[in-house]
Amino acid sequence: MESKARLVFSNFYIILVVMVGQSKTWKQDACWSKRPWFFLLSLTFLVLITSCSGEMMGVETPKYSVIEKDGKIELRRYERMILAQTTVQGPRDEAISAGFRVLADYIFGNNERGEEISMTAPVIQEPSAAAQNNTDETESWVVSFVAPSSYELDGLPKPSTPDVTFTEVRDMYVAALQFSGSQGEKNLQENMAQLENYVTDNGLQTNGKPFYAFYDPPWTPPFLRRNEIIIVINKPL
Structure with a gap:
């Protein structure tokens, strides 16, 4: 459970940094500026997708x-x-x-x-x-x-x-x-x-x-x- 939570927060952090970096461009896009719910839904979807991918790519650690x-x-x-x-x-x-x-x-x-x-x-x-x-x-x-x-x-x-x-x-x-x-x-x-x-x-x-x-x-x-x-x-x- 702890490793899964770390993975979700890690992916959320990475995606958020990327999105903030593109915020100036998105302000000019009516889709993002007029539909904030669409932004949040897309962000949530990306976090879930990357988290699932990370789980499948999990690595073995010494016992x-x-x-x-x-x-x-x-x-x-x-x-x-x-x-x-x-x-x-x-x-x-x-x-x-x-x-x-x-x-x-x-x-x-x-x-x-x-x-x-x-x-x-x-x-x-x-x-x-x-x-x-x-x-x-x-x-x-x-x-x-x-x-x-x-x-x-x-x-x-x-x-x-x-x-x-x-x-x-x-x-x-x-x-x-x-x-x-x-x-x-x-x-x-x-x-x-x-x-x-x-x-x-x-x-x-x-x-x-x-x-x-x-x-x-x-x-x-x-x-x-x-x-x-x-x-x-x-x-x-």
Whole structure:
């Protein structure tokens, strides 16, 4: 129900922005100026149509169980995930775009079987191992796509480029904070600090640096986006 509501409001927002942008033209059109009910009916119809289309194009997300919840923060257990990954150098916002293009090329058929793979969410971004160990003088990021759950690791088509690699994650425990808004550094850092404070205050043992999970396409209104900061932790006692 929540995702459906987000979809309807998102589509309403997009259509409204487009219509407002065209308002000067429409003021000269007798159909719109003399029949406001027609405008509202058309807007409602467009929202419903685009919402239904969005439902049919819904994407799979990784399954997890919630162990504990405290406000926007959850302790989760992911049973299994297969990640297609690529490493990109550069600033974080540029790296995720460049990395996604490499992964999109793979899932849209640039692989040895020419097989298209269904889109999933989220797109995951984390500092590379070199960046985490401070051995890389430039910013380096790993961008990941979660393979559909129907695939086994040896069943995925082989990439046509060595830039795409695979890793399988099993029995992973995390602390996750979900939030909306932009993907700007200020918003990310504020929420990261909140999650790190929670982890410290609750005596949780971490296993790596925080990473980001972005669930929505870039045209989604910021207040409807689902973003997450995630920290891998040891199994809670």
